[in-house]
Amino acid sequence: MKLAVVGGGSTYTPELIDGFARLRDTLPVEELVLVDPAADRLELVGGLARRIFARQGHPGKIVTTSDLDAGVAGADAVLLQLRVGGQAARNQDETWPLECGCVGQETTGAGGLAKALRTVPVVLDIAERVRRTNPDAWIIDFTNPVGIVTRALLQAGHKAVGLCNVAIGFQRKFAALLDVTPGEVHLDHVGLNHLTWELGVRLGGPDGEDVLPKLLAEHGDAIAGDLRMPRQLVDRLGVVPSYYLRYFYAHDEVVRELGTKPSRAAEVAAMEKELLEMYSDPALDEKPALLGKRGGAFYSEAAVDLASALLGGGGSAVQVVNTSNRGTLPFLPDDAVIEVQARVDGTGAVPLAVPALDPLYAGLIGHVTAYEDLALDAALRGGRDRVFKALLAHPLVGQFEYAEALTDKLIAHNREHLAWA
Template sequence: MKLAVVGGGSTYTPELIDGFARLRDTLPIEELVLVDPAADRLELVSGLARRIFAKQDHAGKITTTTDIDAGVADADAVLLQLRVGGQAARNQDETWPLECGCVGQETTGAGGLAKALRTVPVVLDIAERVRRTNPDAWIIDFTNPVGIVTRALLQAGHKAVGLCNVAIGFQRKFARLLEVEPGQVHLDHVGLNHLSWELGVRLGGPDGENVLPGLLAEHGDAIADDLRMPRKLVGRLGVVPSYYLRYFYAHDEVVRELGTKPSRAAEVAAMEKELLEMYGDPALDEKPELLAKRGGAFYSEAAVDLAASLLGDGGSPVQVVNTYNNGTLPFLADDAVIEVQARVGRDGATPLAVPALDPLYAGLIANVTAYEDLALEAALRGGRDRVFKALLAHPLIGQFDYAEGLTDRLIAHNREHLAWA
């Protein structure tokens, strides 16, 4: 089995490598190709990757290339983990929206739109190269904003499934609280990427007992603290919202908070510098503890599970992924991309049935999906007016003056990445 990781020079990659090494019986990789235009980062990351494989007695071969076509040739699956513009672009996404009184975040609101505009054309170009070189390969998208990027891939006819680590993070957290193995915990996870709720926590399988009420009664304070949301809110909802819902449920508070401290991008950039120095140490043969603070917890386990299911029989039959709606949420179009539990196999992902949703959740999902429709249109066709309409449609913006000011700032800060600007 051959896998290619586009964006293989990312500081995230050792997390992925560690999972591939530990879970080699689930996903028996013979060759792993790390693809990245940054040759210097590739050298550092691949050196550590080989040492991790060697320490854990993994017989797979790790190679590197800056050539996408060469890297994806003959690959069974291609994982995408890109950041177009790097941390510098992310820093802008997290700062200029604050000038208009709107949240600055890399996947939500105006910053998320900026990232989509930069990213979708690049990902589609890579996917076309995969299709020309190796049309049977699966594309696993971990590149944010995952929902919009995955929809772009699916609309273009690519074999693609989107993946996020939010659900597996909740699964691991609830398993610890319940003192059971993670595989025993199944989530009634419903929504969009970075806009989701855990409506139930079931033991033993998708049809198992829902233990969420007991979890909230016994551990509600700890769960709310992790989300940085009021315990009263979580209790009244009776479900567990993704921590990204804080941008919606406490928008103004978050804006004030973000205005008083350095951006997350600045923190991550400093962390990445330190991580790359660590990766260059020939004595280091495991992922460093600092990597856990970088984000992407349990990314490797989720990626291994999904790849194993798409390529064979090694993965879990039911996983939380991003895929076409196809009637699952009746208030959305079939070609909307949703994030729910799905049966995953060689033919792709098929969402499980979802009970009728409370309007509190359905309304916000429909609103953000409408924004994502307009965001994808702007990413594919460009133009100031399309950018403006997407911003005006976003529930965190929604006012003419805000949308006007944000449109000008978005274009000014991203001109080098927008072919039409």
């Protein structure tokens, strides 16, 4: 089995490598190719990756290359984890929206749109090259904004599934609180990427006992604290919202908070510099503890499970993924991309049925899906007016004055990445 990771020079890649090494019985990778145009950091990451494999006794071969076509040739699956423009572009996404009193974040709001506009054309080009080289390969997208990027891939006819670590993070957290194994916890996870709610927490499978009321009663303070939301809000909802919902439920508070501290991008950039220095140490043969602060917890486990299921291995049959709606949420178009539990096998991912949603959740899902429609149109066809309409449609922007100003700022900060600008 051959896998390729596009964006393999990321400082986060050793987390993925560690997962491949530990879970080699689930996903027996024979060749792993790390693809990245940044040759200097790619070699540092690749060197550590080989040492991690060696330490854990993994027999697979790790190859590094800046040649995309060569790297993906013959791959059974291609994982996308790229960041167009790097942390510098992310820093802009997180700062210029604040000038208009709007949340600055790299996956939602105006910053999320900027990232989508930079990313979708690049990902589609990569996918086309994968299809020319190996049309049977699965594309697993971890590149944000996952929902929009996955929809672009599926709309273009690619064999693609989107992946996020939010659900597996909740699964692991709830399992620890309940003192059970993660495999015993099934989430009624519903929504869009970075816009989801845990409507139930079931033991033993989709039809198991719902222990969410017990979790909230016994551990509500800890859960609310992790979300950085009031316990009162979580109790009144009776569900567990993703921490990304804080941008919607406490927008103005978050804007004030973000204006008083360095951006997350600045923090990560400093962390990456330190990590690369660590990776250059030939004695280092395990992922450093600092990597745990980088973000993306449990990504490796989720990626291994998904790739294994798609490639006919031992991965879980039911997983939370981003895939086409196909009537699952009846108020959305069939081709909208939703994030729910799905049955995954070699033919792809088919969403499991979900109960009728409270209008409180369905309304916001519908609103953000409309924004994503417009965002994808802007990413594919460009043009100031399309960018403006997407911003005006986003519930975190939504006002003419803000949308007008943010459109100009977005284009000015991203001109080098926008072919039409």
